[in-house]
Amino acid sequence: MSIKQEHDTEQPGKEPGRHDGVLSGSRRDFLKQSSLLSAMALTPGAIVKAAEDQWDDKFADAAEKIPLTLEVNGVSYNVKVEPRVTLLDLLREQLHLTGSKKGCDRGQCGACTVHVNGIRINSCLSLAVTNEGKKITTIEGLAQGDQLHQMQEAFIKHDGFQCGYCTSGQIMSAVALVKEGRTTSREQISEFMSGNICRCGAYSNIVKAIEEAKNSKL
């Protein structure tokens, strides 16, 4: 299913999938404001340095944003991104899909796992610009309205989490795992879920949830 909606992130309209809870809203706004202040504090120095090194042309070129079209959870987006922006940062900061988490930001924890053209990857190690024309599915794209995905239901039923920070990555990985057919034994599930680290240690319940959900129609 593909809903054709154009989102210009320079002037965001209603942000898809975002619930503006008072607490989370103010915390995010605070973080945004403080990073803006840090950026302003840093900018003059960086520009002076660039000018000194006669880097101004290069600096301008490098900072240039590149147009990018991609589909996220069935919605088409036209955005502009700096080449160094990762897919994870694009999803979280520009598209406001904050379900995908930034844990290690180096491909070691799996909290940022999303599907690209149906295949699970670490979005923290994928430059957004390399995803031109791709179809991305994030945790926000699993449920059908109020109807949770079977894997989400199974995680709740089996207590497949404690703090919840790794959970969206675990669930995205688990959904892909079932499609890959790597669920023939508990050992195989554990091995092929090893890219998702859970510091709370909910592993045994995560495996139970996957064992149950693999038998549902996904």
Next chain:
Amino acid sequence: MNPFQYTRSSATGAAIQSLVKDPQAYLLAGGTNLIDLMKMGVVKPERLVDINQLPMKVVEKTVRGLRIGALVTNSELADHPLVLQDYPLLSLAINAGASPQLRNMATVGGNMMQRTRCGYFVDTAMPCNKREPGSGCGALGGYNRMHALFGASEHCIAVNPSDMCVAMVALDAVVHVKGPKGERVIPFGGFHRLPGDHAEKDNTLERTELITGVELPAAAAAFKGHVHYLKVRDRSSYAFALVSVAVALEMDGTMIKAARLAMGGVAHKPWRLHTVEEFLKGKTASDEVFAQAAKLAMQGAKAYQYNKFKLTLAPNAILLALQTATA
């Protein structure tokens, strides 16, 4: 991450020209190692040339064997029916490395080009001849638990982190590369190099060349019946090897007709054990013979302060891998 210019190449020749024109350009494939290194400030390319559109994504049977495009992902290769059928060792080795998500992104060429995970290489506050030639080797007198036993130099004792490459070298793969002067082939064993006086050079690829593919010889399929990849690491999955062993044997009953062995986690390159292969040829498989082979493999090993345990671990791993392959 430092700002950089980003370009996409849709033709191999154009990608090579980008490397010729801009000495600061790096090729971007899966990005699983390069993007990480860029975030840490270990490498700071001024230009990334995205080669993901190049036509190098096919695995196909040729008259010589199996030709694998450089942009085939690690997952695609490990799951490929022809690899599972004729070169199961390669599949085992690939699946022993990284995580499913990373294997879905990482490419064959990128796997070969990945840098060492030596802690001194990735820590920009530390000396490292590989990152900054002439700055010294932090690992030599430092915490060198993960480091080399074979072929190291006073300039670098880092190890190659790949699992895939250990199987490739054991199976006598050939690397196809292309540069401004045309194409050439490099035997897999000659692709990665020992550090010597130039720790900054991981391999023999010229800066303006790119890997187009790897070819597995048809003859290597003779070893498919008795293979094992044993990887010993600090946790049961998703960690780099302390020691790994790739074994592929061609058997005639209990007699070893021919053997292929290589180790990972012990040298600056995937470490092929030619002497051990010669020793095993024609012998009847037994624990005693395997123990002698394991001892032979360790000739010339040199440990450092914190990796002495590998002197015991490595021969034990070879013994177990040989036993498993013949079980």
